Amino acid sequence: MKLDSKFLWGGSIAAHQLEGAYDVDGKGLNVMDTVTGGSYETPREITPVLQDNKYYPSHEGIDFYHRYKEDIAMFADMGFKALRISIDWSRIYPNGDDEKPNEQGLKFYESMIDELIKHKIEPIITLFHFELPIAIMKKYNSWLNRETINLYLRFVETVVTAYKGKVKYWVTFNEMNHLDPETDVSSLFTYMLAGVEYSKIKNKEQDLAVIGYNMTLASVKAVKLIHEIDANNQVGCVFGLTPSYPRTCKPEEVMKSFNDTIRDFYQIDAMTYGEFPKYKLHEYKKMGVNLEVSPEDQKAFKEGILDFIGLNYYMSQVSSVTTEEGDQESLFGGVVNPYLEKSAWGWTVDPLGLRYLLNFMYRKYQKPIIICENGLGAVDEVGEDGVVHDDYRIDYLNKHLTQLKNAVLEDGVECFGYLMWGPIDLVSATTGEMKKRYGFIYVDKHDDGSGDLSRTPKDSYYWYKNLIKENGDNL
Numbered sequence: 001m002k003l004d005s006k007f008l009w010g011g012s013i014a015a016h017q018l019e020g021a022y023d024v025d026g027k028g029l030n031v032m033d034t035v036t037g038g039s040y041e042t043p044r045e046i047t048p049v050l051q052d053n054k055y056y057p058s059h060e061g062i063d064f065y066h067r068y069k070e071d072i073a074m075f076a077d078m079g080f081k082a083l084r085i086s087i088d089w090s091r092i093y094p095n096g097d098d099e100k101p102n103e104q105g106l107k108f109y110e111s112m113i114d115e116l117i118k119h120k121i122e123p124i125i126t127l128f129h130f131e132l133p134i135a136i137m138k139k140y141n142s143w144l145n146r147e148t149i150n151l152y153l154r155f156v157e158t159v160v161t162a163y164k165g166k167v168k169y170w171v172t173f174n175e176m177n178h179l180d181p182e183t184d185v186s187s188l189f190t191y192m193l194a195g196v197e198y199s200k201i202k203n204k205e206q207d208l209a210v211i212g213y214n215m216t217l218a219s220v221k222a223v224k225l226i227h228e229i230d231a232n233n234q235v236g237c238v239f240g241l242t243p244s245y246p247r248t249c250k251p252e253e254v255m256k257s258f259n260d261t262i263r264d265f266y267q268i269d270a271m272t273y274g275e276f277p278k279y280k281l282h283e284y285k286k287m288g289v290n291l292e293v294s295p296e297d298q299k300a301f302k303e304g305i306l307d308f309i310g311l312n313y314y315m316s317q318v319s320s321v322t323t324e325e326g327d328q329e330s331l332f333g334g335v336v337n338p339y340l341e342k343s344a345w346g347w348t349v350d351p352l353g354l355r356y357l358l359n360f361m362y363r364k365y366q367k368p369i370i371i372c373e374n375g376l377g378a379v380d381e382v383g384e385d386g387v388v389h390d391d392y393r394i395d396y397l398n399k400h401l402t403q404l405k406n407a408v409l410e411d412g413v414e415c416f417g418y419l420m421w422g423p424i425d426l427v428s429a430t431t432g433e434m435k436k437r438y439g440f441i442y443v444d445k446h447d448d449g450s451g452d453l454s455r456t457p458k459d460s461y462y463w464y465k466n467l468i469k470e471n472g473d474n475l
């Protein structure tokens with residue numbers, strides 16, 4: 001058995017992590033423009049007062065804004081069938097509530113989309129990848145305010161109408177699942193995702209529940225709108241999911257691992273079952289959170305069912321109810337899995353976790369799934385021959401893709417594409433570094449400000465090119 005010949009091989013990028021040109025052609029500031037550069041040792045900081053040098057490399061990215069033609073030509077050379085890009089909201093509505101959209105912003109994305117189409121690469125557009133205009137934060141208090149839903153829908157209507165007939169696949173949000181009343185309020189994610197200043201969070205449980213609800217509602221309303229604009233449109237939402245395994249077979253531990261895994265799913269439930277889940281409302285009630293689903297909202301949930309689900313998968317985690325001697329904390333809490341290797345940034349490498357998750361999701365929703373992100377962030381060294389020999393990346397991707405293939409061909413999961421994260425080196429979202437590289441294409445740019453931005457294929461470039469040519473038969 002073989003993968004479908006229409007399987008969407010490709011990659012996934014986000015505007016704020018590579019475009020640069022953060023203040024040109026009428027663009028406003030977005031939330032990510034106000035997060036400083038950083039490193040694993042010195043995390044990114046939020047300083048809405050812009051000061052020189054603090055925003056390196058985020059404000060420059062890899063200058064994709066001016067070099068996208070060259071970069072897309074390399075993706076085309078690799079044989080990409082699809083590229084997921086995000087449209088930066090702050091390029092289209094610089095002040096969030098402008099009377100008219102910024103024509104220069106619309107033009108920029110139009111020519112990028114045209115370039116993809118010219119190379120027969122299917123554009124997959126993310127409508128929110130943390131690029132909330134800062135003006136919406138300042139004036140409306142972001143997703144804490146329902147008015148932001150209307151501003152978002154206006155932005156969605158503008159771009160979906162503008163690119164009608166050119167773009168078929170739309171993604172309403174990237175990884176909104178990281179927000180939940182249990183999220184650590186001071187985590188960068190609260191700022192990046194919700195665009196809410198910590199000081200504005202007065203009642204953690206209540207406010208985070210409202211943010212999660214408002215974003216979910218915005219997504220279902222966008223689905224309906226996007227379908228109305230063009231019935232051919234296919235709409236998905238992307239989730240960053242991490243399966244959690246019990247450390248032992250102790251029932252309490254198994255129960256905890258179930259809860260740790262399933263906690264991220266309430267928004268997918270809301271977007272696929274046509275109602276905001278009753279179990280979540282029950283949980284909120286117990287927490288003292290006051291959240292009413294109005295009849296109007298109920299209707300919106302019924303009318304905004306997703307066509308597909310996007311999955312970002314990087315790692316798994318381990319749940320434990322006790323701490324034992326020698327335990328090390330893993331990245332997202334829980335304890336370290338002794339059976340798995342880790343990346344240089346402590347992310348576990350668990351290819352089978354991908355098959356597990358694909359099966360879990362497909363049996364739960366029976367909706368088509370597309371892998372929207374997966375990849376290895378590593379420190380790449382340029383060899384004496386000027387090339388990065390990234391056999392470790394090839395090994396990582398090979399193992400994950402083998403599991404994906406097993407899920408499709410052995411288990412019958414309907415997965416219609418694989419979009420590797422960061423096919424060209426770009427700025428890391430969580431740490432703000434260039435040092436953490438994912439790409440098939442090396443970009444000469446470094447955290448100390450050096451580099452000429454030249455692009456060079458790594459060994460993995462040729463490996464992926466061949467894999468696409470063979471449609472994965474050689475896995």
Ligand code: BGP
Binds near residue numbers: 373
């Ligand atoms: C996901 C984000 C991406 C991307 C990726 C890797 O959560 O959707 O934007 O950055 O993680 O993370 P990082 O860049 O921090 O290595």
